[in-house]
Amino acid sequence: MQAFAQLLDSLSFESARNAKLRLIETYLRAAPDPDRGWALAALTGGLEFPAAKPAQLRGFGQEKIGEELFALSYDYVGDLAETLALIWETDPASGPPPSLGEVVETLQRATKTQTPAILKRWLDALDSTGRWALLKLLTGALRVGVSVRLAKQAAANIGHQPVDAVEEIWHGLSPPYRPLFDWLLSDGPRPQTNAGGAFLPPMLANPIDRAELDTLDPAHFRAEWKWDGIRVQVAASGGVKRLYSRAGEDVSNAFPDIVEAIDFDGVFDGELLVRREEAVAPFNDLQQRLNRKSVTPKMLKEHPAHVRLYDVLQLGDEDLRGLPFDERRARLEAWMAATPRARFDLSPLVSFRDWPHLAELREAMKSDGIEGLMLKRGDSSYLAGRPKGPWFKWKRDPMLADCVLMYAQRGHGKRSSFYSDFTFGCWRPARSETVEGKRELAPVGKAYFGFTDEELRWLDKWVRDHTTDRFGPVREVTQELVLEIAFDGIARSSRHKSGLALRFPRIHRIRRDKPAAEADTVDTLLQLLP
């Protein structure tokens, strides 16, 4: 448990992807079975302990140091699990700390009435980092900035395998993954993928722009609309039906309406959308349905999900990935035509004569549900990963707004000495009555890329020279620098002061020439709403 706790502790302070990978790999190599398997399960969200209730924690703390001191402590720390981990004192007489395997296996068997006593014994035996990790494990919210994909990547790395080789077998495995580690680290056989509903690593596209298109022969390419939803894989075989995100996360629980509608065996790529009366709802509607462990009937009714299919990887037991795109497409169209299904439809091909024609079509398409175009070579077989050449995404030109820099925050890792995270705002009538008739800036977004290294150095110096106040790592600056912000979409948001949220904002240009008073207003942005 201590080694796992140290891993979580280090991960929680490390922000660089490669460093996180190194930390996980180092742990997975050194930790014994079954601990490392349980750790991998914890990092990939595969562990749950329904008998352990975080609500007990406050009671534990008050019992330990009294209500008054516990209240002062919690008030200072601000996190219940961490407060308890810190106030609890290690009791050397309580024996050695438990291993991660012992923690997981005991908790899975323990009843609700047994759990408190077991927990207290472990809290006595662990150090404060160990206690913190134990409590995070119990509450199921590790929050150490590790995606499922990253954890699998680390596992693949220790066996010098591509991550897709792990993805392919992942859903046939269960914690503590002993056959996986036998294969990765000690010459064991590769685990078989005979389980139903296995995830097949997806093929991804590279971005392209108008100028680069001229180097390609339009006759070789097929075009599809790029839908503004979420790329998913529908996988069904052997009676198992699953819906996966692009990263291989099983999101079936959040979309029972889709899973119930699967009445076939096969693996398909498509775009997950919310659709009402034939129209695709804004991305925001889809977001309401994401990241939920269960959905209410109301949610199912008001935000009905739908998958728009654009590729077939497997039909029945037949693996089609070796076929060229045109043949897979023909198989997909024939299959769809044979049995129409309410929750699934076909993403149409967009026919075009040449690149200028396609550019016109792209310009003319104003629908909010479309992000741009996908271009796929007709002879491309389905290759996992992001191969260079066969598939491209040609996104719509971004929207632009002139905003004023308000705050800057220091970055992480290589950027830790630079002010590299920028919060910017637009003008609106002042809310405060004392400044009647005046305007104030309302923050509309935050961007931390889009600039060159040289621009970053310039911005960093500007921030240091124009600081008016400091809040921890954040500096407030004089409201005079205009930044041209590019973004892919805009939506109403109650979580933002300005009432709107920008999608994928980045700094497009630094407008040193433009007076701040001439920057855009919140109202102007609201007019861009779909």
Place this chain on the structure above:
Amino acid sequence: MANDTLNPRSWLYPTPRGLYCEPGDFYVDPAVAVPRAVITHGHGDHARPGHRAALATPETLAIMRARFEDMPNTTQQPLAYGETVRLGEVDVRLAPAGHILGSAQAVLAFKGQRIVVSGDFKRRPDPTCPPFEPVPCDVFITEATFALPVFHHPSDAGEIGKLLRSLATFPERTHLVGVYALGKCQRVIKLLRAAGYDKRIWLHGALLPLCKLYQDHGIDLGDVAPASDAILETFKGAIVLCPPSAMADRWSRRFADPVAALCSGWMGVRARARQRGAELPLVISDHADWAELTQTLKDVGAPKVWVTHGREEALVHYARSIGIDAEALHLAGREEEGA
């Protein structure tokens, strides 16, 4: 020793200039320049320049001379640990506080009553100074920097182990360790040496004078050198010590992909560590944690305790719960420093 009829607040009390001892006509760690000061230790919020006369341990006076351009206009009165001197009607003795080199508690005796001004202190071993000496007294004035039950500083060796483990995991990255120039810096070097780290440790220029002073006082820091003397390639996998402010500064850009480690008692609380931008927070503190503070109240056995600078509320609450007459004492000029 006890004198029940004498009110201790009648002869030692806070003023805007600092804690004033009336029958001795001196201030303890005053916030501004005064005619006569007793200084517990060399940190900036306790030792200030410009006093007409200053009494402190020889080590503390040396630190003050190093920081305040030799203090030619201050009459310096060195007092070694354990010796007693009479100022006015008050006997003054300095007892080790275990905080940094030269740190002392001021033990003040007047008409059979004894008040101990602890200054800053800690109880765990520190290779750069003698350990805290509990002095039985009528009134104990304690610091409260880490006076919450959430502060249980882990073992120093364990925290240094974290740093060495990170070096093993990231052997190509410079480990930039933020330390305060006085005390923390030299203690961290000694802890690294005790853990078997015998490579050269690089120092930011601001750390050099006080490291030299420690070495002159017989504290062996091993192989240390100014970071400015080396070419960048040297810093791959090296330990470089610098003041915390330098980590956010342009200075740190010379190092490729550094790991930002920060040594402070505050690092035990995650939100605080994140706020300070630490990637590798190390809980190494020169102040007593909750267990040390509460144990010290028991060890000195004072019926009255005055609690100053920090989280007074929790320690006052605790002291009262074990029958001590405790109250908060608000002193001018104390900031939350780098602990």
